[in-house]
Amino acid sequence: MAALPKSDKPSRRQSPSGLPHWVRPPTVAAALGVASALVLLNLATLVGGDHQPWLVAIDAVFDLAVLALVAVVFVRIGLRVDAETERMRDALDEATTRLGAIVETAMDPIITVDDSQRIVLFNHAAEQAFGCARSSAIGAPLETFIPQRFRAGHRQSVEDFSRTGTTTRRMGEHSVLWALRADGSEFPIEASISQTVAGTRRYFTVILRDITRRKNFEDALHRQQAELRELSARVLEAREEEKTLIARELHDELGQLLTALKMDVAWLRERLPADAPETAQKVEQMNAVLDQTVGSVRRISADLRPLMLDDLGLVDAANWLVEDFAQRAGVECDLDIAPEADFETLERTPATALYRALQESLTNIGRHAGARQAWIRLRVEGDTACLEVEDDGRGIEVEDIAKPRSLGLKGMRERALYLGGALEVERAARGGTRLRLRVPLRSARESAP
Known part of the structure; x- marks a missing residue:
């Protein structure tokens, strides 16, 4: 285990000047007084010692007494210094032992390396995590426990961290970190790094955690979400196919x-x-009912699946849908659609997603927004089709988006994610709601062989 850096602060057994606690001002004053008396007595002996022998005798006795006193004081000082040193050594040993026990019993692996990135501390949890004995790890380079493909980047990252002056930092905030066991197997970890300076040496301490179980759970959750999204998309496709079939039967058979x-x-x-005349009136009523029935069949067929979406394309279908909505709902619609040539490569599934999103948006405007005007933009940007629908109504709240019954928005989002696109719903600058949908022109699933 690496020695802990010593503190520069005075201990509790020292005065602020760094002297032992028993060196107090009264002690220093007494010593100065004795020394002053000795100096004065020696001066008096030098001046009148030849004529007054008793003064010489007193001076000799006093010198002997002072020497004895000094010897006793030095002995006591030595004993007190030894006792203080022993007490401080015991306190330091106790603190080191206590800290070592904490590090050793920690549940997370703790590894400390020096400025050359060689291991100087390797606790018991690290032994279990890496399958390596402490005796083998101490002195070894840290790269021993890092997969080959990450070693150069890790060394550079540690060097950059040492120059920042930051005390601690979390590692791998935007990616999963991987460690290497002694048997060559890899496992995912999360880690934090800290740095300390002891004398002229710099030490880096990494506290890490094996997240294999958590990552397995996350991967399983992602797979389940992908499967559910795939299933949802298949259900939507099956519904679209069924709607298309019913719409054609209504249009072709019942319509005929x-x-x-x-x-x-x-x-x-x-x-x-x-x-x-009564019979003629009845016939006229029958004719009116037939006209109404024909109109209802056409409307139901168009709601199920507008045949012009398959026959004429998204641009004509979107124009018809917006015009029909404006007439029925009394909402002024500003429609801006790119030329039809821009949508030549648009495949059936993305076209259906865009049409259904536009249909759902207009339905929500008519039912909930209380809007007087709506703006619809349909553009192609690169290989992405972009739909934007905005109104000047009351606007949608965040809690409305999260409601379990907001199935229309959830369906649009699932369609977009399934196709590799994105859906955004937010409050618009005009106070209403703005919906943005982006989907690729070509679906990877449709294009796959």
Whole structure:
């Protein structure tokens, strides 16, 4: 285990000047007083010692006493210094032992390296995580436990971190970090790094955690989400196919039958006698009901799947949808659609997603927004089709987007994600709601062989 850097702060057993606590001002004053008396007595002996022998004797006795006192003081000082040193050494050993026990019993692996990135500390959790004994790890380069493809980048990252002056930092915030066990197997980790300076040496300490189980759970969750999204997309495609089939049957078969019935009613009306006004009125009512039925069948067929979307393309279908909405809802619509040539490479599935998003947006404007005007933009940017719908209504709230019953928005988002696009719904500058949908012109799933 690496020695901990010593602190420059005075211990609790020292005065602020760095001297032991028992060196106090009274002690220093007494020593200075004795020294002053000795100096004065020696001066007096030098001046009058030849005529006063008793003064010489007193001076000698006093010198001996002072020497004895000094010897005793030095002995006591030495004993006190030894005791203080021993006490401080015991306190340091206790703190080191306590810190070592904390590091050793930590649940997370802790590794400390010096400025040459050689390991100087390797706790018990690190031994278990990497399958390597401490005796083998100490002194080894840290790269021993890093996969080959990450070693150069890791060394540079540590060197950059040492120059920042930052004390601690989390590693791999935007990516998964990988470590290498002694048996050559890799495992994902999350880690933080810190740096300290002890004397002239710099040490880096990494605290890491094995996240294999968590990553397995996350991967499983992502796979399940992908499967659910795939299933949802397949369900939507099946619905579209069923809607298309029903719409064509309504348009072709039921529409033809209604047309034939209308022709029969017209034939009957032409042959009614002039003296049967009640019958003529009934025939006119039948003809009106037939006209209404034909209109309803056309509307239902268009709502299920506008045939012009398949026959004429997205541009004509979007124009018809917006014009029909403006007439029925009384909302002024500003429509801006790119030339039809821009959508030549647009495939069926993305076209359906754009049309359904436009249809759902206009339905929401008519039902919930209370808007007087709407703006619709349909553009092609590179290999992406972009739809933007905005209104000047009351606007959507964040909690409305998160409501479980907001199935229309959820369906649009799932369509977009499935196709590799994105959907954004937010409040517009005019106060209403703005919807932006971006989907690729060509679906990777449709283009795949």
